[in-house]
Amino acid sequence: MRKLKLFLINAAILTLTSLVIRTTGVFFSVYISNKIGALGMGLYQLIMSVYSFAITVASSGAGLASTRLVAEELAHGSHTGIKRAMRRCVCYSAFFGLLAWALLFFSAPFIGEVWLGDHRTISSLYLLSINLPFLAVASTFSGYFTAMRRISKNACAQIVEQFIRITATVCLLQLMVPSGLEYGCIAVVLGGSISEIGSFFYLLLLFLRDKRKLPNDGKSGKRLTPRLLGIALPVALSAYIRTGLSTIKHLMIPKGLQKHGGSPESVLAQYGMVSGMAMPVIMFPSAFLSAFSSLLVPEVTECNEQKRYERIDYIISLVFQINLFFSIGVCGVLMCFSNSLGDIIYHSQEVAGYIKILAPLAILIYLDNSVDSLLKGLNQQISAMRHDIFDLMVSIVLIWFLLPLYGIKGYIIVMFTSMLINISLSINSLVCVTSFRIRIFQWILKPAFGIIGAVAVVELIERFTFLGKVHTAASLTLSILLTCLIYYFFLRVTGSITSDEIKTIKKMLR
Template sequence: MTGRDGFIRGAAILALAGFISKSIGAFYRIPFARLVGGEGVGLYQMVYPIYTVVLALSTAGIPVAISVLVAEKTAQGDYYGANRIFKVALILLSVASLLFAAALMMGADFLATEVLKEPRAQLAIKAIAPAIFITGVMSSLRGFFQGQQVMHPTAISQVLEQSIRVITVFIAVFVYSGNITLIAAGATFGAVTGSAVGLAFLIWYFLRKRNTDFKRIGFLPQERKRVLVKRIIVIALPLSLGNLIMPIMQLIDAVVVPQRLRAAGYAVNRATELFGQFTGMAGTLINLPTIITLSLAVSLVPAIAEASSRGYLEQAAHRGNAALRVTTVLLLPAAAGLWALAEPISIFLFSISEVGVPLRYLAGGVVFLGLYQVTAGVLQGMSKTYIPVINLFIGAAVKLLLSYWLTAIPTVGIRGAAMSTVLGFFTAFMLNYLSLKIFLPGMAIKRYLFKPMLAVTIMTGIVVFSYGRFLLLWGNAIAVMGVIIIAVFAYLIMLAGTGALRLKDVEALPFAGSRIIKILVRLGFVR
């Protein structure tokens, strides 16, 4: 997929698949939390940061390197070279992933007892270990397809992977009912079954297309394998550090937050329960809106790489600005809605009102995390891969220091962990943005803030006013759903009134873009 706005179509495809898979992953946690309780969710959530850290180590940023290098070769018409890069990278990933999977399996006891201080997590760590190898191979195929700007295979595999994972989780819940240790192990094994099905689909798609779409004529002088490996490592190494930081931030939460809550005076079980509410419930809702920006970031990397490799910096800036515009228009109302309805949403989804406490303080993180993801995608596409790594590392340091200090204050508690997360992402985003102003002066976010912020302010007032009246008439569940519907229409009307929503933004959506435009024009929502 190429062209001026091709990357937005690719991002929209990934966003749709990401929304479906992340929605499945988010909403299954509601019945899961009801069935196993806060302590069960906490045990389950403790294992995943270890898995993601090891996964980041094993993949080492190679999938993004594949995407960047394949995009460059494809832009040059060197399709043979693109396939050659993929094969070399696949071997690297397969070997590394296998070694790390074995290491995780053998080190499960140490990690559970010495790092997490929770011996019950040992079986869950062993259960998830094989997913390291499977996911490593799968990510290499995804990187290849994304480098070709063919997003459908990745999108379908994401939905398949998540669906099978969730099915496995509930099988474990019902088979091992009452045994939290076995439930956590069975639930984490869902990563194995899900990734296996996703990989099977990608292999089938690749074999089906390799003699047509992915084996086109185009030969240029080829680098030696040693040179290819070096190029892959040069791009992948800083990315591997960057990929490590986010899981390490989650691991920090898994280790630091429960221990600092205990220091604040909470019992062990209560600290685990609050941690489960913070990461497994509030954190899940915060991550849901950023699905779109993560998809934008993934699609931006090859799109920016293609433009910058040809010297089209104006086009690169145009694509980056389009992503910033979409990010602000979509994430500002999401953050405002989560802030205004934090407690009602928590009661509606989890029947636990206190989940609203960390959720309200985390809400602002939706915007800053999304903006960080998009700006990191632009920098990676320009081969400035080390910059977002350093910036996220600084943000992680801010989060660690604040979380360690604030969470142990009895009057602050879990709010401190939430505030620390938001400030960490804000720091990382601002540093990314300042870097972009140096390397790509055409990037500017100020021009996209005023109109959406005005619309969001009015929308938030309508939400707060409407909820109290709906609650008296129909109760919390109907009030929440009704207010969300009203908020969406109010925001669209405000966007139309300010001119913030444009036809070209909607037109880039895949499959239904033209139909949506006709509806929006008829309703007067776009110009």
């Protein structure tokens, strides 16, 4: 019970932190899109697709390795083993961070001119390469604090990073946007680089202070280097393939849209609206669930190490129940209020249309993130990577054929197909290695009917009250909150959420 209470407290800290960061992130994204436009957002998304591959090379599974190794040593009560494990993880991540810097820095002109087909991206790639070693080592510190259940350290680091990012980027945009679109992208990239380097030094100081508190108990971890390489290298190799395919996929999208018709500028703008404007709104509510996902790896790892299989099944059931109740509700809210969200946030009904169409992706994405964390905790990370690689290969084939024929509609079809394949394979792997089973009626059908009913009631209320159909930010917030309350009422009435479950959670929190 004490460990479950600690899990919930850490989850609450991460949820609050993630919510603050996502909220400021959405508003910050709106600010950036207003400064550099949809075309600039599209160009920025292209740059970040290459950078994501560089990050994969830099980290090379170091974050997961530090979480797993520290959690395993902690389960055996070996504090000396934790210190030795972290030394190896830092050396490992520093090596791959420097390797990633060299690869991106020296290949930036080729990537910008040949792969991205836009010389304006080269300067941004140079700048992004600088912070790769810092980002790589920082991931090991973050993994350490996650495994030690000292989530407040990571939370503070995220808030510090977000504060630096926003402050630096706003100042740089004011100075550089008048010089052109290329400099606008440089301002956003440079602001991000400064924040990531600042976050590294902050985490380094926290880690050094925390490390001094670990006693030298003489229980030295065994075979740490083989265990580190056994966790990190398979993940890294699979991640290289997965992220490489993902980069190819994102680079193919603008070219496929151009074949359907349209200038490079209009295609980049359309791509920017979907990936850089609509998707952040879809992903914003996941702040409430991301905490559980990040904490699942050490929690399940420790239970698996101690062979507590009944508790693992309980955690999995809890994760699915919370995920599905929440994501189905989010999907209904996004679909119902998409027009108002697009108008208030971006002043664009075109973006609003994309929000409505993409809303069901929330159910698939949110659940997939948590299932992947569960699989990693159960030492099934290779299976998770295999699923990602397979669905990316299918996506590339679909992009090749569908985008020239259907344009942006084809891209949306690919997004849904990709997520359906991934989540289906991941759930199947989870069912194969545990005794967990999905309760379709209780976890899917009941909440689906519940959110439909809640939305219908709110729409009826809006016809006869001051909320009306033309939403302001305040009335939209009230309507969404009212929908959530009615949805919760439906879940209680139908028995999806029972009084015993609520009492149990309250008891844990006390």
